[in-house]
Amino acid sequence: LAKTIAVMVEKGGVGKTTTAVNFSTGLANRGKRVLLIDLDPQGNATNECGIDPTGSSTYDLFKGTFSAAVTKWGFDLIGATQDLASIPLDHSGRYEMLAAQLTDSVRTHYDYIIIDMPPGTLETLPLNGLYAADEVIIPLQAEQHASDGVAGFIDTLWSQNEVLGREVKIAGVLVTMYTASSPECRQIVQEATDAFDDLGIPIFVTKIPRSRIFPNAVRRGHIALVKYKSHKAVKAYQDLADEYLLREVNR
Amino acid sequence: LAKTIAVMVEKGGVGKTTTAVNFSTGLANRGKRVLLIDLDPQGNATNECGIDPTGSSTYDLFKGTFSAAVTKWGFDLIGATQDLASIPLDHSGRYEMLAAQLTDSVRTHYDYIIIDMPPGTLETLPLNGLYAADEVIIPLQAEQHASDGVAGFIDTLWSQNEVLGREVKIAGVLVTMYTASSPECRQIVQEATDAFDDLGIPIFVTKIPRSRIFPNAVRRGHIALVKYKSHKAVKAYQDLADEYLLREVNR
Ligand SMILES: Nc1ncnc2c1ncn2[C@@H]1O[C@H](COP(=O)(O)OP(=O)(O)OP(=O)(O)O)[C@@H](O)[C@H]1O
Numbered sequence: 001l002a003k004t005i006a007v008m009v010e011k012g013g014v015g016k017t018t019t020a021v022n023f024s025t026g027l028a029n030r031g032k033r034v035l036l037i038d039l040d041p042q043g044n045a046t047n048e049c050g051i052d053p054t055g056s057s058t059y060d061l062f063k064g065t066f067s068a069a070v071t072k073w074g075f076d077l078i079g080a081t082q083d084l085a086s087i088p089l090d091h092s093g094r095y096e097m098l099a100a101q102l103t104d105s106v107r108t109h110y111d112y113i114i115i116d117m118p119p120g121t122l123e124t125l126p127l128n129g130l131y132a133a134d135e136v137i138i139p140l141q142a143e144q145h146a147s148d149g150v151a152g153f154i155d156t157l158w159s160q161n162e163v164l165g166r167e168v169k170i171a172g173v174l175v176t177m178y179t180a181s182s183p184e185c186r187q188i189v190q191e192a193t194d195a196f197d198d199l200g201i202p203i204f205v206t207k208i209p210r211s212r213i214f215p216n217a218v219r220r221g222h223i224a225l226v227k228y229k230s231h232k233a234v235k236a237y238q239d240l241a242d243e244y245l246l247r248e249v250n251r
Numbered sequence: 252l253a254k255t256i257a258v259m260v261e262k263g264g265v266g267k268t269t270t271a272v273n274f275s276t277g278l279a280n281r282g283k284r285v286l287l288i289d290l291d292p293q294g295n296a297t298n299e300c301g302i303d304p305t306g307s308s309t310y311d312l313f314k315g316t317f318s319a320a321v322t323k324w325g326f327d328l329i330g331a332t333q334d335l336a337s338i339p340l341d342h343s344g345r346y347e348m349l350a351a352q353l354t355d356s357v358r359t360h361y362d363y364i365i366i367d368m369p370p371g372t373l374e375t376l377p378l379n380g381l382y383a384a385d386e387v388i389i390p391l392q393a394e395q396h397a398s399d400g401v402a403g404f405i406d407t408l409w410s411q412n413e414v415l416g417r418e419v420k421i422a423g424v425l426v427t428m429y430t431a432s433s434p435e436c437r438q439i440v441q442e443a444t445d446a447f448d449d450l451g452i453p454i455f456v457t458k459i460p461r462s463r464i465f466p467n468a469v470r471r472g473h474i475a476l477v478k479y480k481s482h483k484a485v486k487a488y489q490d491l492a493d494e495y496l497l498r499e500v501n502r
Pocket residue numbers: 011012013014015016017018019040044117118119176177178208209210211212213214215216218261262263264370394395396397
């Protein structure tokens with residue numbers, strides 16, 4: 001049955017969408033059957049895939065219809081439309097709706113279900129994502145607010161596990177937007193790594209470098225790992241997928 | 252009476268907090284009486300000011316107690332604590348609570364009330380901020396998703412104005428994290444500027460350059476416009492405050 005991985009942290013603009021899309025691509029490149037679900041009404045992941053999700057949207061999914069669009073890059077997509085924003089209004093406080101749609105029959109279809117999460121304090125939509133998740137990948141942008149936010153989010157995850165009565169595992173903390181030449185970035189990453197190592201929280205060895213190739217790819221209408229796969233910074237997402245798969249084998 | 256300005260857009264990590272804190276500093280530098288309200292449970296603005304908001308928090312404000320901390324930089328702060336996250340849970344669907352606390356008596360105390368908003372689709376906390384606002388400053392990070400998000404957010408603002416039955420004005424769109432040497436950034440900003448000019452939406456002449464001085468300042472525990480005010484990129488926030496004040500005079 002598919003493993004469901006949420007790409008999640010409350011801080012904004014730290015690379016959740018970039019990670020969800022490129023990690024999905026990387027897994028698909030290794031022959032895995034992947035479903036990407038865009039849980040953000042802003043629809044950034046959906047736009048990056050250049051797909052019109054009418055009829056195969058996350059809103060449809062919440063309303064009880066499972067339908068996904070097949071992309072050219074080996075993964076399927078359930079994309080976000082504007083009406084997804086009405087779900088928290090109409091179904092405030094209900095957190096099990098997404099999990100209920102990811103039935104065993106859906107989960108036999110895929111090896112991995114990746115969920116791109118919206119930013120902000122946990123409320124109806126992200127909590128639906130969390131309830132459906134087996135694991136989370138937590139992007140840690142190499143800056144102070146973002147790093148503090150990861151520590152805070154891990155605490156939140158642990159108390160959510162209490163509430164949920166089950167354990168959402170941390171697949172790993174992923175350092176993103178890393179400027180290796182900046183002493184501040186290096187210090188922030190070193191401190192976070194030391195703190196998480198002490199707590200037994202896994203951190204991916206792969207770090208995603210800060211590079212203009214990522215926003216440029218979006219501007220030009222491409223998925224970075226599809227169009228620019230030999231670019232040093234972009235390759236890091238294939239390395240991430242490979243590192244993740246190697247850990248899977250070793251469990 | 253104070254004018255209330257929300258720094259607001261749904262996209263994450265585009266410089267809302269950096270703008271709220273440095274714009275407040277810039278206004279205070281010109282002798283204006285400023286109150287900064289941190290409406291984000293993540294408390295990034297509060298941390299940047301290095302202030303413990305216990306007893307003078309936004310949570311206290313929602314619960315009916317007005318109390319602000321006086322900072323060393325000429326503005327007062329009502330800071331965010333973790334319990335602010337419980338407001339949307341306990342008072343879901345109530346959007347007038349913040350406005351009700353910003354009484355005429357409070358508003359005679361200040362020239363400007365600046366609200367730092369959380370990211371994400373509009374829900375209880377940001378809607379409280381919007382209901383309390385006279386104007387919004389909309390940060391536009393010079394990247395595709397962020398630019399699309401500004402256009403979408405302006406639509407959302409207009410339909411909210413229908414719902415509110417009053418007009419929250421757009422004080423201006425502020426280009427942030429602008430890499431002038433990047434053709435992609437220049438194109439994105441040009442397209443946005445052309446589109447908004449046609450719609451009569453004001454865009455600040457001042458643009459905030461992308462620069463490591465901003466995350467470095469946060470890392471080192473400083474407000475950029477306080478500690479690095481002669482830095483070319485940081486000065487832009489004083490220019491922004493001055494541009495805003497000049498427009499005020501000219502209305
Ligand atoms: N490694 C990187 N280097 C430089 N820019 C990057 C990198 N990764 C992502 N970006 C850019 O940074 C911006 C934010 O990234 P992204 O949208 O993936 O973050 P997010 O966490 O999903 O944001 P949100 O919180 O709004 O959902 C985008 O313009 C993206 O193209």
